């Protein structure tokens with residue numbers, strides 16, 4: 180019996196909406212495992228990171244082993260295996276960015292946030308990591324914050340970027356009548 184099956188019910192750790200989305204997605208591809216990367220991204224968006232339980236269920240849905248899922252996931256810097264802040268800041272320090280001042284930029288983020296590589300700020304708003312090329316080398320140095328790219332940066336850009344994301348939390352919070360939390 181599959182780990183997701185208990186009696187006549189099929190259990191899922193995902194929301195009913197995401198579970199239904201996965202059902203559709205796995206039918207779309209002639210080879211089921213082709214759905215792996217989009218499933219990992221959607222799961223991470225919902226759960227926050229790729230926990231063992233997330234990878235086990237995805238493996239089960241794609242007839243893979245959890246180790247096969249982990250091996251693929253570990254290749255991609257946008258996928259993570261532990262919780263991150265609401266805004267996950269990835270600073271590229273690969274060659275093009277490095278030559279254009281990525282380490283000064285990264286240092287400034289560390290100073291402003293008071294955390295290092297893979298650290299999360301005490302309020303849970305930001306996490307920081309140093310990553311390999313994120314594919315925008317022509318506009319180096321560049322960073323990625325969740326799904327947003329920011330490029331051609333200097334250390335002086337850092338406070339403004341952080342403020343924009345802090346403002347986002349406040350505006351989300353007032354839109355939801357003060358109910359949103361970081």
Ligand code: FES
Pocket residue numbers: 271272273274275276277311312313314315316319320321
């Ligand atoms: S080297 Fe930084 S984006 Fe490619």
